[in-house]
Amino acid sequence: MTISTRGAGKAPAVLVLEDGRIFRGRAYGAVGETFGEAVFNTGMTGYQETLTDPSYHRQVVVMTAPHVGNTGVNDEDDESKRIWVSGYVVRDPARIPSNWRSRRSLDEELASQGVVGISGIDTRALTRHLRERGAMRVGIFSGETLAGDAALLARVQQAPEMKGADLSAEVATAETYVVPAIGEKKFTVAALDLGIKGMTPHRMAERGIEVHVLPATATAEQVYAVNPDGVFLSNGPGDPATADLTVIKAVLERRTPLFGICFGNQLLGRALGFGTYKLKYGHRGINQPVQDRTTGKVEVTAHNHGFAVEAPLDKVSDTPYGRAEVSHVCLNDDVVEGLRLLDQPAFSVQYHPEAAAGPHDAAYLFDRFVSLMEAERA
Numbered sequence: 001m002t003i004s005t006r007g008a009g010k011a012p013a014v015l016v017l018e019d020g021r022i023f024r025g026r027a028y029g030a031v032g033e034t035f036g037e038a039v040f041n042t043g044m045t046g047y048q049e050t051l052t053d054p055s056y057h058r059q060v061v062v063m064t065a066p067h068v069g070n071t072g073v074n075d076e077d078d079e080s081k082r083i084w085v086s087g088y089v090v091r092d093p094a095r096i097p098s099n100w101r102s103r104r105s106l107d108e109e110l111a112s113q114g115v116v117g118i119s120g121i122d123t124r125a126l127t128r129h130l131r132e133r134g135a136m137r138v139g140i141f142s143g144e145t146l147a148g149d150a151a152l153l154a155r156v157q158q159a160p161e162m163k164g165a166d167l168s169a170e171v172a173t174a175e176t177y178v179v180p181a182i183g184e185k186k187f188t189v190a191a192l193d194l195g196i197k198g199m200t201p202h203r204m205a206e207r208g209i210e211v212h213v214l215p216a217t218a219t220a221e222q223v224y225a226v227n228p229d230g231v232f233l234s235n236g237p238g239d240p241a242t243a244d245l246t247v248i249k250a251v252l253e254r255r256t257p258l259f260g261i262c263f264g265n266q267l268l269g270r271a272l273g274f275g276t277y278k279l280k281y282g283h284r285g286i287n288q289p290v291q292d293r294t295t296g297k298v299e300v301t302a303h304n305h306g307f308a309v310e311a312p313l314d315k316v317s318d319t320p321y322g323r324a325e326v327s328h329v330c331l332n333d334d335v336v337e338g339l340r341l342l343d344q345p346a347f348s349v350q351y352h353p354e355a356a357a358g359p360h361d362a363a364y365l366f367d368r369f370v371s372l373m374e375a376e377r378a
């Protein structure tokens with residue numbers, strides 16, 4: 001294990017934003033170059049889950065927590081098979097990781113997976129810049145000799161934008177796999193993998209659900225071939241405006257119980273005829289207050305979204321699949337955080353009830369899904 005001293009001995013690195021703002025620091029993880037959309041995450045804990053969340057594909061994540069890597073990297077907390085962020089930005093990396101489960105340092109893990117990062121920069125100033133100007137493209141470049149700033153900026157400005165990006169198929173499973181129910185099997189669910197996190201099927205399995213995780217490109221025939229009691233739409237990277245809605249519409253036509261989270265919420269919204277739009281800088285962290293308007297209760301929740309559904313907050317909407325309403329709202333900024341159909345068993349939330357990482361306040365949503373499937377069977 002390497003013990004780093006505030007980046008001493010690491011190559012120089014530079015972070016270049018598409019609007020020309022530049023931060024200089026030291027390499028963290030792999031040395032090289034990378035591009036993506038610069039976004040900030042306010043979680044004080046859970047960096048391993050963040051790094052391995054496929055929804056972060058093509059994003060450069062800036063951690064607002066000043067110390068990152070304190071608990072190292074373990075063999076249990078990955079949410080998928082690899083790190084998906086395209087770059088990683090921290091202020092002070094841990095010099096000595098310390099935790100009973102730690103197997104290696106975060107610096108070593110980033111390097112071994114080829115993830116280019118930067119440390120030693122003023123992440124507070126960078127976050128304030130992104131909050132004022134909005135999420136934007138960024139490049140991180142590290143090495144002993146770097147091109148001039150103008151040349152680096154020109155390369156950042158050529159990188160692809162997140163708006164219009166269709167990314168689910170790049171992160172999803174190529175083959176269907178089954179996560180068995182824990183204990184007695186009560187239901188079968190077909191889960192469309194648009195970038196699913198490992199904890200999500202686990203939360204269903206804990207409730208007696210056998211989960212068939214299908215590729216993002218699965219057809220309605222493939223979904224119904226597993227004879228599902230319910231269909232689940234996962235989280236995932238990219239712009240929801242690019243996604244194909246054929247399968248979701250088929251599920252709504254057949255009135256099969258449906259539950260979606262994050263990207264799944266955006267796709268349900270679009271299938272109902274609502275629009276989606278890009279938020280200025282998104283919600284990413286594990287302490288976002290959301291109100292469940294069906295009960296009035298407030299929950300503290302885990303978020304990772306840069307897009308949101310545009311739906312009226314104070315009226316029931318008529319959609320091709322019956323009446324729909326906004327069931328959940330973010331108390332920071334009134335962004336739509338959940339949808340519910342009133343005439344058939346379908347609902348979704350914009351945030352992460354699987355809570356990896358994050359508080360478990362929203363776990364009741366998996367129980368709601370079970371109740372819908374129970375009611376359908378009765």
Ligand SMILES: NC(=O)CC[C@H](N)C(=O)O
Pocket residue numbers: 055234235236237238239240261262263264304305306307308
């Ligand atoms: N976590 C997610 O599913 C993210 C959904 C979508 N890619 C967004 O950024 O809003």
